Amino acid sequence: MNLHVNTNILPMAQPRVMYSVDSELFFLHSATMYLSPGEVEVEEDEHGHLNMSGTLQRVATDTVFYPIDEEGIVRDECRCFEDTIPVGRAGDTVSWFHPAILECLKSDTTESFPFTYEWAKKRLQEYGIQVKEERRERLRLYIYLKSRDSDTHYKFEAYCYQGESDIPFWKGFRKEEYSVEALARAIVDTLKGFFNVYPLPEEVALGVRSLLPGEEENERVKQLVAGSPDVPCKVV
Numbered sequence: 338m339n340l341h342v343n344t345n346i347l348p349m350a351q352p353r354v355m356y357s358v359d360s361e362l363f364f365l366h367s368a369t370m371y372l373s374p375g376e377v378e379v380e381e382d383e384h385g386h387l388n389m390s391g392t393l394q395r396v397a398t399d400t401v402f403y404p405i406d407e408e409g410i411v412r413d414e415c416r417c418f419e420d421t422i423p424v425g426r427a428g429d430t431v432s433w434f435h436p437a438i439l440e441c442l443k444s445d446t447t448e449s450f451p452f453t454y455e456w457a458k459k460r461l462q463e464y465g466i467q468v469k470e471e472r473r474e475r476l477r478l479y480i481y482l483k484s485r486d487s488d489t490h491y492k493f494e495a496y497c498y499q500g501e502s503d504i505p506f507w508k509g510f511r512k513e514e515y516s517v518e519a520l521a522r523a524i525v526d527t528l529k530g531f532f533n534v535y536p537l538p539e540e541v542a543l544g545v546r547s548l549l550p551g552e553e554e555n556e557r558v559k560q561l562v563a564g565s566p567d568v569p570c571k572v573v
Contacts, residue, residue, distance in 0.1 A: 343373045354424040354464045355404060356437035359414040363424065363460045365407040373400040422499065427465030436499045443505035447530020454534050472536040476503040479544040480524065495520060504531050521561035525568050532569050540571040
């Protein structure tokens with residue numbers, strides 16, 4: 338295989354702060370490296386696919402973009418910016434409900450919430466971005482559920498997507514440990530931990546999607562959460 342790649346670096350006119358979901362860190366996007374196809378001689382396998390993987394295969398067929406941080410390091414974990422969240426530029430003010438901050442908090446334990454939030458706030462301030470703390474009357478917590486197989490065990494995962502939930506949530510369960518009651522307890526624990534940092538709203542809109550085939554919401558989970566003596570706020 339003879340692969341020729343054209344490389345170009347374009348400085349950012351106004352550097353912006355980004356959050357890398359994969360590396361779990363903030364960085365200043367100061368320039369962008371573009372990799373584009375050159376002369377490519379690649380053999381195809383029996384299925385007609387290129388005998389390359391990952392970035393090389395993408396460069397062979399398309400242009401790949403990587404952000405470069407303030408230290409000149411190519412953030413190659415941020416492929417085509419698919420794994421980054423733009424935050425802002427020096428002088429900007431962002432809400433503490435910003436998706437990047439919420440993504441920082443996402444964890445299977447809420448004990449780290451206060452420390453992680455303070456770390457994120459401090460890092461953004463170092464970049465000249467202020468974090469505005471505000472109270473909202475109504476917050477959303479939309480949980481999506483997914484099952485997957487692995488070599489060692491069957492795992493059930495519940496999580497929320499960026500931009501669709503105001504409260505970060507991620508929790509994994511082994512199949513033998515999973516129950517509707519376990520998920521409800523995990524949601525209550527998350528709410529209690531989150532509201533150790535953020536102010537209580539009037540209510541939280543809870544949605545639990547795809548627990549059972551064809552179900553958009555699982556009312557049993559919502560009922561257990563709303564009826565828990567430990568839930569810190571009204572759940573609708």
